[in-house]
Amino acid sequence: LAKTTQPISMDSYEGQEVNITCSHNNIATNDYITWYQQFPSQGPRFIIQGYKTKVTNEVASLFIPADRKSSTLSLPRVSLSDTAVYYCLVVWGNEKLTFGTGTRLTIIP
Amino acid sequence: DTEVTQTPKHLVMGMTNKKSLKCEQHMGHRAMYWYKQKAKKPPELMFVYSYEKLSINESVPSRFSPECPNSSLLNLHLHALQPEDSALYLCASSQGLARDGYGYTFGSGTRLTVV
Secondary structure (H helix, E strand, O other): OOOOEOOOEEEEEOOOOEEEEEEOOOOOOOOEEEEEEEOOOOOOEEEEEEOOEEEEOOOOEEEEOOOOOEEEEEEOOOOHHHOEEEEEEEEOOOOOOOOOOOEEEEEEO | OOOEEEEOOEEEEOOOOEEEEEEEEOOOOOEEEEEEEOOOOOOEEEEEEEOOEEEEEOOOOOOEEEEEEEOOEEEEEEEOOOHHHOEEEEEEEEOOOHHHOOOOEEOOOEEEEEO
16 A cells, blocks of 8 residues: 655645645555545545546646656645645555545645 | 435443444445544544445454445444544545545544543
8 A cells, every 4th residue: 555645734825826745655556646635523525536647626736747656736726714634645446545644734814 | 415424423422331323325325434533633444335245344343333224324333432432433435436536425523522
């Protein structure tokens, strides 16, 4: 199971773009990269998932370089409501979803 | 309905009590999960049910007993818990495997306190 490494915490100002990088050096060929967001006292919420290059949806973009040993979650123009813990996960061929320590993002007014 | 509903939201129980946590989803998802989350820690997988059958037990102590009565319901029966079992218990469901792009839908959890 590929282990992920993320910064423990990050601060950003409202309106800025935030990039959270995740390292997954031993990712396997069939693994996907997934990001979840969690607010206090709530369950995690699926944000985005990708395999290679770039994926974009209505809330975020995910950039994955060719070697796939890292990935970057990009949140455009953050607001105070984006303050949360963001988890990077590597998912594979069965049903286990294993969370790492996550990145605690604080948005400053 | 795109939610996973967990009841109760809060539960306080003594170490000799028997209680149950309930989870319900009506999205037709084939897999359901129990996670445990301690304060400021990531969620930890406890059990996975696939098509109403237990497929993964992460070496959880027997004082936690899962049950899947049908495809929409998942219960977690609690008996003789310890204070260190106090945590947020999260239920989740998914339509398919994570690798196929199926994100997991989590409930808001049950905040359990064992006294």
